[in-house]
Amino acid sequence: MWGIIRQRIVSRGGNPAAILNRSLERIPVLPAVYASRSYSSAAKEMTVRDALNSALDEEMSADPKVFIMGEEVGEYQGAYKISKGLLDKYGPDRVRDTPITEAGFAGIGVGAAYYGLKPVVEFMTFNFSMQAIDHIINSAAKSNYMSAGQISVPIVFRGPNGAAAGVGAQHSQCYAAWFGSCPGLKVLAPYSSEDARGLLKAAIRDPDPVVFLENELLYGESFPVSAEALDSSFCLPIGKAKIEREGKDVTITAFSKMVGYALQAAEILAKEGLSAEVINLRSIRPLDRSTINASVRKTNRLVTLEEGFPQHGVGAEICASILEESFEYLDAPVERIAGADVPMPYAANLERMAVPQVEDIVRAAKRACHRSVPIAATA
């Protein structure tokens, strides 16, 4: 774009600086386009927070039926600033601050979805979704089936899920397994900014209720995003996992923040001669069983990784799926890494021990590959 302007200035003569300035005033500068034209080889970096904000902005702009509802989403610009700027842009009718009444506003959101609107309901964390869980499950998830298709519920419930840092037992639970077991719901867990953008846009466009599990600690992390991901029609398919790193010795499945830990573990394992394949689940329900099974059939060893409680967790479901479909391909028992079976402690050293760390993943992968490992490490 700038090259063309320079050419025009040279051919018509005149003071290049003055003409360039006038041209600049008339041309609206779109940062994303500018970046991708000027630096075509380098990828743009975007935080997960900005990815979510841009996804919400674009979907609200494209469809007037989309509105946001939740605590602090409007005037406070979002409890975690995810909805920053949206109140100014779309007004208080479409960006609704609610009182601290999850059961009430989740129900109102579902009722609005019955009528045909597309609410995006924010829970400040998914721990508070338990106040509203009756509406998520009984009013939203089951309605399409119970009404034989008459009532569809195009609602998205989003918010941070899982452990943050030092927030204690009541603010640290992971709800992926609970929501993942419920027919009628779609459950998504993005990791990178591209995941966040693509999956949130897909969730808002989806005609069924979607539970969108973000992670507070990922909001500030930056990831490279492709030019394709910046396009306003970009969408990721729901129900497809992504192979973040290819490998041949052991498969590690993870979602949300744990994907980052798994990638770090894979680097460490690579130095010891073990090639780990890291699968970013992206979608807890529907679970991409075919990708996971295909990977295990290639590597013959599996480590499942999650932050939540071990009993009845996502890893348990993945183990069952492998046993049902790829039992003969396993060369070792499945290693299941999960958070400790204890309410999240407050003290930082205890909290570190209650959540999987990179060393735990490396040890489990080695166990799955029959390498000798020292007994469980200390903090």
Add this chain to the structure above:
Amino acid sequence: MEAAITRKDNIITAYRDHCLYLGRGGTLLETFAELMGRKDGCSKGKGGSMHFYKKENGFYGGHGIVGAQVPLGCGLAFAQKYSKEDNVSFALYGDGAANQGQLFEALNMAALWDLPAILVCENNHYGMGTAEWRAAKSPAYYKRGDYVPGLKVDGMDALAVKQACKFAKEHALKNGPIVSTFI
């Protein structure tokens, strides 16, 4: 009630939904087939007695969880106001459900946002098997709205019900939510 409103107004209720379904244009065949679990039923046999719906005529069910229909009904009213339609939503519940917390959460938001929601308590003086005097400290449910005006109606007088619904609709469109009890 039907005499005072149109099919563009919405009704939502709990599990005593059979007659409301018929009033909103459902047929007896669909009703009985659904109760028998047959595919000609209004929910193709998949919903059952508590889950009759007729969305095209503004009937949103049919809900098994006591009290859930009240926030849902306020949500329907929210959507009507958002879409700038001049219609109201009736959320019916029993005296047992009148004690549910989510009802007050929804009523607070309906009053804050001036939603065209009409909450109707069908008071038969029993909640499940428990008599009203053992369940509710204040059985004057139409007064429970506190900052929201309330209307007490003789539910056994059809013409009184019609007038009350007409009045409630006009009130809700102009001033926001109203609570009423049909005794």
